Amino acid sequence: xxxxxxxxxxxxxAQFQSMENQNDLLLRxxxxxxxxxxPTRRELMVDLMSTLEDRLxxxxxxxxxxxxxxxxxxxxxxxxxxxxxxSGEQSSPIDFVIGSWIHVKIxxxxxxxxxxxxxxxxxxxxxxxxxxxxxxSSPTSxxxxxxxxxxxxxxxxxxxxxxxxxxxxxxxHRQSLLKLPEIKxxxxPSLxxxxxxxxxxxxxxxDAEEGExxxxxxxxxxxxxxxxVLEVWLERCAKEEGEKRVVxxxxxxxxxxRDKSFRRKSIEEDLDLQFPRMFGDEVSSRVIHAIKEAxxxx
Amino acid sequence: xxxxFCNTPLYSSSPFLSPLPxxxxxxxxxxxxxxxxxAQFQSMDQNDLLLRxxxxxxxxxxPSRRELMADLMSTLEDRLxxxxxxxxxxxxxxxxxxxxxxxxxxxxxxSGEKSSPIDFVIGSWIHVKIxxxxxxxxxxxxxxxxxxxxxxxxxxxxxxSSPTSxxxxxxxxxxxxxxxxxxxxxxxxxxxxxxxHRQSLLKLPEIKxxxxPSLxxxxxxxxxxxxxxxDADEGExxxxxxxxxxxxxxxxVLEVWLERCAKEEEGEERVVxxxxxxxxxxRDKSFRKKSIEEDLDLQFPRMFGDEVSSRVIHAIKEAxxxx
Numbered sequence: 001x002x003x004x005x006x007x008x009x010x011x012x013x014a015q016f017q018s019m020e021n022q023n024d025l026l027l028r029x030x031x032x033x034x035x036x037x038x039p040t041r042r043e044l045m046v047d048l049m050s051t052l053e054d055r056l057x058x059x060x061x062x063x064x065x066x067x068x069x070x071x072x073x074x075x076x077x078x079x080x081x082x083x084x085x086x087s088g089e090q091s092s093p094i095d096f097v098i099g100s101w102i103h104v105k106i107x108x109x110x111x112x113x114x115x116x117x118x119x120x121x122x123x124x125x126x127x128x129x130x131x132x133x134x135x136x137s138s139p140t141s142x143x144x145x146x147x148x149x150x151x152x153x154x155x156x157x158x159x160x161x162x163x164x165x166x167x168x169x170x171x172x173h174r175q176s177l178l179k180l181p182e183i184k185x186x187x188x189p190s191l192x193x194x195x196x197x198x199x200x201x202x203x204x205x206x207d208a209e210e211g212e213x214x215x216x217x218x219x220x221x222x223x224x225x226x227x228x229v230l231e232v233w234l235e236r237c238a239k240e241e242g243e244k245r246v247v248x249x250x251x252x253x254x255x256x257x258r259d260k261s262f263r264r265k266s267i268e269e270d271l272d273l274q275f276p277r278m279f280g281d282e283v284s285s286r287v288i289h290a291i292k293e294a295x296x297x298x
Numbered sequence: 299x300x301x302x303f304c305n306t307p308l309y310s311s312s313p314f315l316s317p318l319p320x321x322x323x324x325x326x327x328x329x330x331x332x333x334x335x336x337a338q339f340q341s342m343d344q345n346d347l348l349l350r351x352x353x354x355x356x357x358x359x360x361p362s363r364r365e366l367m368a369d370l371m372s373t374l375e376d377r378l379x380x381x382x383x384x385x386x387x388x389x390x391x392x393x394x395x396x397x398x399x400x401x402x403x404x405x406x407x408x409s410g411e412k413s414s415p416i417d418f419v420i421g422s423w424i425h426v427k428i429x430x431x432x433x434x435x436x437x438x439x440x441x442x443x444x445x446x447x448x449x450x451x452x453x454x455x456x457x458x459s460s461p462t463s464x465x466x467x468x469x470x471x472x473x474x475x476x477x478x479x480x481x482x483x484x485x486x487x488x489x490x491x492x493x494x495h496r497q498s499l500l501k502l503p504e505i506k507x508x509x510x511p512s513l514x515x516x517x518x519x520x521x522x523x524x525x526x527x528x529d530a531d532e533g534e535x536x537x538x539x540x541x542x543x544x545x546x547x548x549x550x551v552l553e554v555w556l557e558r559c560a561k562e563e564e565g566e567e568r569v570v571x572x573x574x575x576x577x578x579x580x581r582d583k584s585f586r587k588k589s590i591e592e593d594l595d596l597q598f599p600r601m602f603g604d605e606v607s608s609r610v611i612h613a614i615k616e617a618x619x620x621x
């Protein structure tokens with residue numbers, strides 16, 4: 001790609017100058033392409049990822065995943081995926097940021113496309129994480145997950161609930177989206193997933209009459225909501241030490257244990273079962289190993 | 299006074315349940331079966347018996363709803379009978395009104411025996427006449443376990459302000475963080491197939507999910523909780539739904555609780571260590587404090603006036619161990 005492909009992303013490119021080689025840049029581009037999905041969906045994901053990287057840029061190290069984990073396919077060509085993980089600097093409250101897209105051709109002819117961005121904080125802070133995920137297997141419907149998942153037991157710590165969820169009016173985003181006739185709540189079949197997401201989580205199913213309407217909903221409703229939620233996270237959760245209270249030793253330990261439990265169980269539920277089926281054993285174990293390493297649960 | 303409230307057959311089927319004004323009755327009003335029951339209660343105050351009856355009347359609500367609540371309470375008391383102490387609330391807390399007559403309520407709390415995993419069982423009904431002419435009726439039963447066990451609690455609550463719609467809450471609320479303890483989730487929620495009850499109820503066109511405006515309530519209930527709004531076309535249909543769908547479901551969920559959660563140490567249950575006990579106690583206290591704060595502190599004074607309200611809330615805090 002010539003620099004002319006990047007319009008206002010030249011600023012971004014300057015930030016990436018310290019990246020070792022052209023390959024790195026190419027692999028990041030491949031990730032940021034978000035292929036196989038509609039223009040509106042692609043734009044949403046790219047916007048969110050760019051905002052995240054831009055706002056946190058001095059806190060994030062470059063992606064160090066091996067090339068065959070940053071982009072991989074099933075040997076038989078039925079599935080392709082891209083992974084982008086950037087760890088936080090030592091002094092940062094960011095543990096790491098992870099973006100991914102997965103494209104699977106199901107035998108029936110349908111395609112499954114999953115695009116996700118998550119940001120995980122470390123035990124120097126108790127603040128919630130961030131997650132946005134879109135799961136689509138038809139041009140007219142998709143599942144949206146948008147949340148700041150809590151990192152402490154909300155019954156045991158009602159003040160945490162107050163600070164991060166009530167004072168931020170996070171529930172209004174969920175409520176606005178639900179006003180649309182095409183949108184209704186989505187109940188994950190996994191009880192663990194239900195437990196892990198916050199009481200203000202947007203776990204929604206969007207069913208439109210036709211593709212155009214779905215695009216419109218993504219553009220006019222989902223996109224602003226997702227950006228607002230990300231903004232709450234950047235402002236209230238991801239900010240470095242200053243206004244926030246210091247996390248004591250025992251609390252750090254508690255946070256670490258809970259974070260580990262969440263990450264282990266998520267990988268178990270999301271990947272251990274699905275990945276080998278999608279990508280075959282060899283690719284799968286290589287990728288899952290890299291993810292476990294980044295997640296600190298190897 | 300180890301009395302035994304073993305009177306299930308009476309309360310579940312007797313016409314005794316209808317809100318007859320003259321319940322302060324003469325022995326001749328009691329049929330033969332009731333006399334047996336009365337014999338069991340001989341060393342108990344007549345007043346105690348009357349107050350329990352007043353609670354079990356569940357007045358102001360439909361027959362199906364009354365039957366459901368009385369059934370559940372009777373089953374609970376029957377199955378746990380040797381573990382429950384008699385209700386020791388003062389008379390003016392077991393039944394109370396707003397001085398201006400706009401609201402009435404009844405409270406029934408029985409603590410668990412020292413060796414029991416039951417902390418206490420609490421039943422209540424509240425009837426409030428809202429200025430617009432509408433009545434609000436809330437009927438609830440909850441069972442709380444103590445820190446000798448980590449098992450979930452039990453709760454069923456029906457909130458109704460119209461003849462054709464009501465909110466149902468039916469759950470075994472968890473007492474441990476489910477993300478931190480996925481095995482707890484497995485044991486009590488997956489292995490018990492608790493979610494199937496919620497799913498069956500949601501199959502009815504009249505039933506849809508109810509999202510509490512309180513974030514705390516959303517956090518406190520389990521991922522398998524039935525938090526549902528039932529909207530029927532007419533009262534008869536609501537009755538039918540209560541009788542044929544809600545009632546069997548509620549009984550099944552109570553059964554899971556009695557079998558898997560409330561059973562006393564039998565060897566099969568793992569012993570709760572000191573540190574874990576401490577954590578359970580802290581979490582339980584936090585839940586109870588916050589619940590009283592959200593449910594009662596704001597609402598009760600409005601419903602019953604300051605004087606009645608503070609007397610009752612004090613008694614509840616005492617029973618809940620959060621005074």
